[in-house]
Structure formats: structure tokens, C-alpha cells
Amino acid sequence: MTVxxxxxxxxxxxARVRALPVFVFVLLSCSGPEAPDVAVCRDxxxxxxxxxxxxxxxxxxxxxxxxxxATLLMKSGCGxxxxxxxxxxxxxxxxxRVPLLRQGSSQKVKxxxxxxxxxxxxxxxxxxxxxxTR
Amino acid sequence: MKRALLFFCAGLAACAPIEKTVRTERGPLLRSFxxxxxxxxxLRAEVQVAWPKLEVQVKAHDVCRELSVDEYAEExxxxxxAPAAGAxxxxxxxxxxxxxALFGISFLLSNSPDTTVIDTTGRFGPPPxxxxxxxxxxxxxxxxxALAVGGIAFLRTGEDVEQMRVExxxxxxxxxxxxxxxxxxxxxxxxxxxxxxAPLVDGAGSIDASVFKGAPEDLMLADKAITLDxxxxxxxxxxxxxxxxxxxxxxAPESLGDGALLxxxxxxxxxxxxxxxxxxxxxxxAEAEVSRRRQTGTPxxxxxxxxxxxxxxxxxxYAPRLTFKAGSADLAKLDAPDTLNGQAxxxxxxxxxxxxxxxxxxxxxxxxxxxxxxxxRSWSGDFGNGARVEAVAVMAGWQTVGEKTLPLARLVWMRTxx
Numbered sequence: 001m002t003v004x005x006x007x008x009x010x011x012x013x014x015a016r017v018r019a020l021p022v023f024v025f026v027l028l029s030c031s032g033p034e035a036p037d038v039a040v041c042r043d044x045x046x047x048x049x050x051x052x053x054x055x056x057x058x059x060x061x062x063x064x065x066x067x068x069x070a071t072l073l074m075k076s077g078c079g080x081x082x083x084x085x086x087x088x089x090x091x092x093x094x095x096x097r098v099p100l101l102r103q104g105s106s107q108k109v110k111x112x113x114x115x116x117x118x119x120x121x122x123x124x125x126x127x128x129x130x131x132x133t134r
Numbered sequence: 135m136k137r138a139l140l141f142f143c144a145g146l147a148a149c150a151p152i153e154k155t156v157r158t159e160r161g162p163l164l165r166s167f168x169x170x171x172x173x174x175x176x177l178r179a180e181v182q183v184a185w186p187k188l189e190v191q192v193k194a195h196d197v198c199r200e201l202s203v204d205e206y207a208e209e210x211x212x213x214x215x216a217p218a219a220g221a222x223x224x225x226x227x228x229x230x231x232x233x234x235a236l237f238g239i240s241f242l243l244s245n246s247p248d249t250t251v252i253d254t255t256g257r258f259g260p261p262p263x264x265x266x267x268x269x270x271x272x273x274x275x276x277x278x279x280a281l282a283v284g285g286i287a288f289l290r291t292g293e294d295v296e297q298m299r300v301e302x303x304x305x306x307x308x309x310x311x312x313x314x315x316x317x318x319x320x321x322x323x324x325x326x327x328x329x330x331x332a333p334l335v336d337g338a339g340s341i342d343a344s345v346f347k348g349a350p351e352d353l354m355l356a357d358k359a360i361t362l363d364x365x366x367x368x369x370x371x372x373x374x375x376x377x378x379x380x381x382x383x384x385x386a387p388e389s390l391g392d393g394a395l396l397x398x399x400x401x402x403x404x405x406x407x408x409x410x411x412x413x414x415x416x417x418x419x420a421e422a423e424v425s426r427r428r429q430t431g432t433p434x435x436x437x438x439x440x441x442x443x444x445x446x447x448x449x450x451x452y453a454p455r456l457t458f459k460a461g462s463a464d465l466a467k468l469d470a471p472d473t474l475n476g477q478a479x480x481x482x483x484x485x486x487x488x489x490x491x492x493x494x495x496x497x498x499x500x501x502x503x504x505x506x507x508x509x510x511r512s513w514s515g516d517f518g519n520g521a522r523v524e525a526v527a528v529m530a531g532w533q534t535v536g537e538k539t540l541p542l543a544r545l546v547w548m549r550t551x552x
Binding site: 031033039040094105106107 | 252261264
């Protein structure tokens with residue numbers, strides 16, 4: 001351990017480090033903890049299956065309004081509480097999910113069918129993950 | 135960190151403008167005293183005449199001044215106020231308290247994240263407690279600076295009293311002092327500049343009248359004027375009159391024009407104050423000529439002109455170039471009749487009075503002239519007051535009758551007109 005005086009640059013660094021928690025706290029007050037993969041997966045399924053179901057959902061995933069959420073949970077494996085993304089990865093899924101949030105971040109807001117179609121067009125891996133066809 | 139805090143405080147101070155008012159209050163009279171001082175004075179001279187010598191004694195002096203001074207106590211009060219301080223401080227207190235309250239209340243709220251929301255980065259929504267604490271930080275960020283601005287403004291307000299002594303001059307007394315003989319040379323100044331110079335020895339100088347190139351009117355030492363007392367002014371005036379009389383020479387009074395004769399009489403009378411009876415004989419001769427002219431006119435005045443038998447013949451023979459009547463442009467020339475001596479003029483006016491047997495006054499518009507009626511005139515007629523006449527005449531300078539001095543015109547012919 002070295003004992004001595006801090007230089008001006010070091011003092012400035014210490015000051016910045018001390019101010020960091022406040023900054024982080026302010027940032028964190030805008031969002032909560034990271035959601036687990038299973039929550040992310042169920043969020044996508046919930047949004048896709050909000051009725052009335054869009055045409056790409058029925059054509060590409062082969063589900064209807066009566067069995068949409070249960071079928072997709074089963075095909076994707078998200079019904080299991082210990083589910084974790086492998087392929088596609090969590091990052092890829094989050095990127096593909098972005099169009100579904102354009103109408104609002106709440107799960108009660110139904111995404112537009114154009115946004116759903118965009119997701120299915122841009123993310124074939126996600127369609128395959130949900131048990132659908134390309 | 136300390137430097138940043140310093141800049142932050144300086145910025146806050148700039149946000150708290152201070153109004154400064156300075157007023158002065160006069161206190162009681164402490165004392166009254168006089169302050170002696172010496173200021174630049176001037177020059178005084180005494181003149182004496184021992185004809186033909188003019189002797190002058192010049193003294194220089196300072197002015198010793200005593201200033202009366204009152205000394206007062208005076209307070210200069212500087213008041214500093216910050217009108218925005220109260221509002222800023224109260225806002226700061228309220229917002230800071232609100233921040234504290236929000237922070238306290240936040241612990242009553244759930245710390246569980248909002249699982250109904252997952253954002254684009256895959257995070258749940260913030261817990262209600264965190265949201266509340268975030269708002270408390272925002273409130274604190276507003277409240278603390280406002281509190282600081284208000285506090286700094288309150289610290290900077292106040293009143294400074296500066297006590298001092300002030301002086302007020304209430305009066306002054308001046309008197310001449312340090313009188314001493316002047317050195318240098320006295321310059322005698324006439325109407326056209328310097329007319330003579332007399333060097334001073336121990337403040338005294340003497341100069342002969344023959345040296346003067348003109349009549350002296352003022353005295354100067356270098357470029358400083360010399361003040362003469364009243365007797366000195368009269369003596370210098372008399373000496374100047376003598377210098378002029380000597381310069382004119384010994385012309386016979388009969389050869390002088392009326393204006394020149396009267397001026398000479400005045401100068402001789404004035405000169406008599408310093409030369410006594412030395413001029414008694416020529417003065418008497420000149421006064422006798424003046425008296426004679428008042429009765430009979432100027433001898434030879436008609437000699438140059440031809441004798442005429444009618445008004446038309448007078449106009450033809452004398453060919454007057456100037457016309458004096460109401461509204462004529464030539465009337466202004468009557469202000470300097472000396473320049474008109476011997477000139478023939480045509481006049482049209484109203485007889486306003488007959489002062490003597492052969493002297494009358496003719497009103498020509500706004501001007502008046504004396505008209506001299508020769509004893510042996512060729513025309514006839516009685517021209518009483520108010521008579522409107524026209525005349526051909528020859529100008530002859532100034533004429534004084536009694537207390538009245540007017541231009542004099544010697545009539546060649548006069549008749550009733552308009």
C-alpha cells in the first residue's frame with residue numbers, strides 16, 4: 001500500500017467517482033432491474049397474441065385467437081420458468097421486439113399489424129423460435 | 135472539487151443581484167474656523183504730472199484671503215438590498231422541504247419493479263420508491279440552488295455607514311498684502327496700441343510728453359493691466375489731453391472746423407488740470423471763436439460757393455449729391471457729419487424750433503440737424519415751427535447749442551415745400 005498525497009488529476013478522479021452513485025441512481029430511477037429471459041419471451045407472446053390477432057400471426061405461426069398464447073408458450077418453451085434464450089440470443093430477440101413497442105411499452109397496448117408483419121419479416125429466427133414457418 | 139464549488143457559488147452570486155443606494159446625511163457643526171491663503175494679486179499705480187514729465191509709481195501686491203470654513207460631521211450610508219432574496223429563499227426552503235418529504239414518503243412505497251413493463255433494453259419498469267426518490271432529487275436540485283441564492287443575497291444585504299468630516303466655505307475676505315515695488319517697464323496704451331514705454335526703477339518711472347506717439351489711455355506692465363485710482367485716471371486723462379493739444383500744434387482757432395474747434399476747447403479745458411494757466415490764453419481765444427460762431431456762423435463758410443438768386447440756381451450751382459429727407463438712405467450718414475464737411479446736400483423736412491436768431495432745427499425723418507441761416511440771405515419768407523421746407527445746404531460738422539449737439543448744415547437757399 002502506498003501512502004502519499006494525491007495529485008490534482010487524482011483528486012478530480014476521486015471526486016468524479018464519488019459523484020457516480022448519484023448519477024447512477026438518477027439513471028436507475030427511469031428503469032428497473034433486468035427482466036429474465038422468460039419474462040421477455042412471455043412479453044413477446046402476449047403482445048403478438050393480443051386480439052384481434054393479426055393476419056401474419058395466423059398464417060406464419062398457424063395459431064388463432066383461442067389457442068395463440070398457450071400454443072406459442074408451449075412451442076417456444078417459455079412456459080418453463082427456467083427458460084433461457086439460446087438461439088436466437090437474448091440480444092437478437094430484444095432487437096426484433098422493438099417494433100412491437102411502438103404503440104406503447106405496456107403489455108395492454110396491442111401492436112399494429114404492420115409492426116407485427118415487420119417483426120416476422122425481419123426476424124425469421126424469431127418466427128422459427130415461436131414454432132412458425134419462414 | 136473546491137474550485138468547482140467556488141465557481142458554483144460565484145454563479146449563484148451572479149443570480150442574486152444587489153441594489154446599492156448611497157445617501158449622505160449632514161451631521162452637526164463641529165467647528166468654524168478661518169483658513170488664510172495668499173493668491174495672485176495685481177498692480178496699482180499712482181501718476182503725477184510735472185509738465186512735461188509724467189511720473190508713475192507702480193506697486194505690485196498679493197491678495198491675502200481669509201476663507202471662513204464650517205466643518206460638519208457627515209455620514210455616507212450605503213444600503214444594499216436584494217429584492218429577489220426573499221422569493222428565492224422561500225422557494226428554496228419550500229422545494230427542499232418538499233424533496234425531503236418525497237424522499238421520506240418513498241420508503242412507504244413498494245420497492246418491487248413494475249413487471250408489467252419491459253423496455254427496449256429488456257429491463258422492467260422502475261419501482262414506485264425509486265420513482266419517488268428520483269423526483270425528490272429533482273426537487274432538491276431546484277431547492278438547494280434557490281436556497282443558496284437566497285442565502286447569499288441575504289448575507290450580502292445590509293448597511294455600511296462611513297463617517298467623515300466635510301468642510302463648507304461660508305465666506306471670504308480679501309485684502310491687498312505684500313505690497314512691493316514693481317519691476318520692468320510700464321507700457322502706455324492708447325487707442326491704437328502702445329504709445330510709450332517707461333522703465334521702472336524701484337517701481338518708479340518718468341517719461342516726457344514729447345515721447346508719446348499718441349494719447350495714453352491705459353497702463354500695463356508686460357501683459358498685466360495696471361489699476362489706477364480715480365484721481366490717477368483723471369490725471370492720466372488730463373495728461374493725454376495735453377499730449378493731444380501739443381500734437382495739434384498752435385493752429386489759429388479761426389482755421390479749425392466747428393467739430394475740431396469744439397474738441398480742442400474740450401481738450402484744453404481738460405489739460406488745464408495739469409498745466410494750470412499755461413493754456414489760459416489759447417483757451418480763451420478758442421472759446422471766443424466758438425461763441426462768435428454760434429452767433430454769426432463760421433466765417434468763410436459761404437466763400438467757396440457761388441452766390442445764387444433762386445432755389446433752382448442753388449441746386450444747379452451746388453449740385454447736392456446727398457438727399458436728407460424722411461426715408462432716404464443718406465440719412466444714416468448724419469451719424470458722422472465730420473465726414474460730410476463741405477458737401478452740398480438737399481434737405482426736405484419740418485422746422486421744429488428756432489433756437490437763436492440764425493440757428494434753427496430741422497426735423498428730417500428720425501434725424502435732426504441744426505440749420506444755420508446766414509445773416510445776409512438772398513431768399514425771403516418766414517418759416518415758423520411746423521413749416522415744411524426744402525433747402526440746399528452745405529454740411530459743417532457738429533454744432534453744440536446749449537445741451538444739444540447736432541450736425542450743422544449751412545443754408546444756401548430754403549423755401550416752403552410739400
